[in-house]
């Protein structure tokens with residue numbers, strides 16, 4: 001079936017994917033996003049996706065989203081691109097255009113193995129950099145270059161070099177929420193999904209009882225509570241998760257005694273200690289899927305509850321909400337424009353990339369657990385000192 005693409009170029013609809021471009025990237029002149037129209041063709045092609053998001057996207061929003069979703073899906077085919085969407089993406093991105101969705105670890109694993117030539121990172125800049133480091137031959141696009149992270153901006157490569165000089169006998173475990181340069185001067189990376197495993201493995205490899213874990217002081221404290229390894233850390237934090245307080249959890253518990261409370265390990269330890277479950281965004285999603293609680297409260301970024309609720313319609317979600325302003329820079333229009341113009345390409349200095357790859361690869365080479373690991377929330381809170389440099 002032939003249909004008319006924007007500006008009149010003909011594309012061929014195929015039964016499985018919907019579209020394949022008739023002449024590659026230049027076959028259609030794609031208009032400004034505001035000129036994309038919610039017409040009968042768009043309705044026929046993408047309205048089935050609304051069924052999936054109807055509880056988290058209003059009927060008023062859909063006519064604005066649908067033509068951009070349609071254009072992204074068609075451009076994706078033309079460009080041979082895959083879209084990696086983090087769990088904090090808004091529901092219309094996460095559910096309607098994301099090819100692979102998940103937590104930081106899963107997106108890094110997928111980026112290392114992606115077959116497509118173009119990766120669009122629907123996430124923040126350090127995630128796109130990670131994708132580029134792991135797949136240097138690919139074109140990696142991010143819809144907004146300014147999509148940063150308070151953790152990534154809390155530390156520089158020079159800081160890590162100073163730490164290394166001051167503590168040559170201790171391995172440096174660096175959270176993936178950092179720049180390529182910071183990763184390059186580190187010994188191994190971790191995510192919230194494998195942080196305990198990485199700390200224990202590297203302590204064994206280095207035959208040491210002390211590990212440096214940077215730059216998230218709360219993650220470091222939460223990991224220290226799970227292991228006998230001594231940890232030194234850095235004064236960095238996530239601006240989203242640090243806002244949750246123990247009183248918030250107590251109030252939520254009092255208001256919803258029947259709800260299970262899940263936290264992210266970037267939360268302060270006294271918040272995590274009050275929760276029923278703690279883990280990466282992937283671990284939280286897996287918990288809700290496996291346990292099917294009647295009511296759940298996710299102490300994390302706002303879009304997470306929306307996205308998990310789509311998969312788990314029988315669970316009621318109470319939605320305390322802290323938005324990540326960096327994640328929210330990624331929009332459908334931004335994805336469309338990045339793909340249309342092949343712009344906002346992420347580049348990493350090859351020398352830095354090679355060193356950073358070694359730190360990421362050391363993490364990816366560790367055995368993969370069967371299920372996403374979680375933190376035991378019942379542990380005593382451990383005070384973790386900062387490195388002194």
Ligand code: 13P
Nearest residue numbers: 103104105191192280281
């Ligand atoms: P995970 O998805 O790895 O749990 O990380 C959360 C986060 O804050 C990413 O920015």
Ligand code: SF4
Nearest residue numbers: 149150238239240324
């Ligand atoms: Fe960074 Fe926190 Fe935003 Fe994640 S949620 S990108 S850690 S600021």
